[in-house]
Each structure stands twice: as C-alpha cells, then as structure tokens.
Amino acid sequence: MAETIEEIATRIREMRELSKVTAEEMAEHLKVPLETYNCYEEGKMEIPASKLIEIGQRLEVDMNLLLTGEEPRMRIFTVTRKGEGVEVERRRQYRYQNLAGKFLSKRGEFFIVTIEPKREKPAAYSHPGQEFDYVLEGSLKFSIHDHEIVLNEGDSILFDSSFLHAMEAQDDRPAKMLVVVM
The missing domain is CATH 2.60.120.10 (Jelly Rolls)
Known part of the structure; x- marks a missing residue:
C-alpha cells in the first residue's frame, strides 16, 4: 500500500490541529523554518522520515497513524509479509517500507x-x-x-x-x- 505525500500531509495537519499545536510550535520543534513546515503540511515538499518520527513524537502518536491513518493494535507480535509493509512515496532517491507499523508502543x-x-x-x-x-x-x-x-x-x-x-x-x-x- 503506497501512501502519497498529500495524504500524509493532510493527516499531519489534522492531528496537529486536534492536538492544539500551532504550525509555529511544530516548526520550532522540528528546527525548520515555518515556510518549510507549511510546505510539509500542504504536500508541496517531501517530509524526511526523520521529521515524520519527530512529528509523531511531538503529537504523541505512532508513526503508523501518520502514514496510514490507522492506529497500531498489535501488542504481542506483528507479522509483515514480503512486500506488504506500508510504502511511503518519498524522494526519488529513497523508498521506505515500514515493517512494523501495526505494533503498539514500539x-x-x-x-x-x-x-x-x-x-x-x-x-x-x-x-x-x-x-x-x-x-x-x-x-x-x-x-x-x-x-x-x-x-x-x-x-x-x-x-x-x-x-x-x-x-x-x-x-x-x-x-x-x-x-x-x-
């Protein structure tokens, strides 16, 4: 399953707003200019995986929720079959496949x-x-x-x-x- 930058950006904006975190606060947390952060949320700029992790930490949500919109539920184990990890549409140079997105509290x-x-x-x-x-x-x-x-x-x-x-x-x-x- 491939998630687009726009889908991820929309989820991040919605979760940030629900968490009552301003765009300015998030940009400061990520140590990026507000203009860059706004481009992340508008889907105009690719979000580095490292920044996705930091966004999840600031919003206190699992990265899988940002990537797929689904909360992780597995507590004892999770299996990801070959080719079935959540793929994130990224920069042309890097392609990411999340292997343990369904495990809770990783x-x-x-x-x-x-x-x-x-x-x-x-x-x-x-x-x-x-x-x-x-x-x-x-x-x-x-x-x-x-x-x-x-x-x-x-x-x-x-x-x-x-x-x-x-x-x-x-x-x-x-x-x-x-x-x-x-």
Whole structure:
C-alpha cells in the first residue's frame, strides 16, 4: 500500500490541529523554518522520515497513524509479509517500507529502504536517537560527520543520528537496507 505525500500531509495537519499545536510550535520543534513546515503540511515538499518520527513524537502518536491513518493494535507480535509493509512515496532517491507499523508502543521504527542511484549529492539529515543500517543488497556510500564509509552487502553501521548523515547508492545500481531508528 503506497501512501502519497498529500495524504500524509493532510493527516499531519489534522492531528496537529486536534492536538492544539500551532504550525509555529511544530516548526520550532522540528528546527525548520515555518515556510518549510507549511510546505510539509500542504504536500508541496517531501517530509524526511526523520521529521515524520519527530512529528509523531511531538503529537504523541505512532508513526503508523501518520502514514496510514490507522492506529497500531498489535501488542504481542506483528507479522509483515514480503512486500506488504506500508510504502511511503518519498524522494526519488529513497523508498521506505515500514515493517512494523501495526505494533503498539514500539521502541523503534523499522524500515526497508531502497536507495536509487542519483547523480547529484544526496541531502543530509539528522534526527534524535540512534540508527542501525544493515545493507541487504548493493553498495552505498555513507556520509556522517565528515566521514565517508562504503558499505557493501552484509555490512552494517550503528550511529548517533543527531549528526548529519546521507547515503548514496554506488555502481549505478540501487542499494537496499534494513534500517532501525531508535
């Protein structure tokens, strides 16, 4: 199931308004200009996954509610079959598939991320917490805090995600990885 940027933006705006949080307060929380935040809510600008997590934290809702409009209900376990995770329509370079959206009170977010080759330098992002990335297919150049590391299939990295970081597929082929954000 693919959710569009516009659908997600509408849910975020509605939940923010129900929570009586102003757009200015949310922009300040996300450390982005108000104009950027307004573009998120209008569906004119893609919302980085890290910002979606922060929005969910500020509104005290699970990220799955932002992505799908459905509250997680599973308390003991959840199974996501191959290809059935919620996909988020994202930047052309990154495709996210949420693997555990139905589990209630998760302590992390779990994704399969596909990174398409791109000619220009990828945008760098940061978010609170830690991130674990495990390369499932391909090769990618990982940039963090003035370091560049090439990761190949089977390699992994755990890092403080408050530092700016970016990933770029290598060899003109997509790379796929398991990502855990805590």
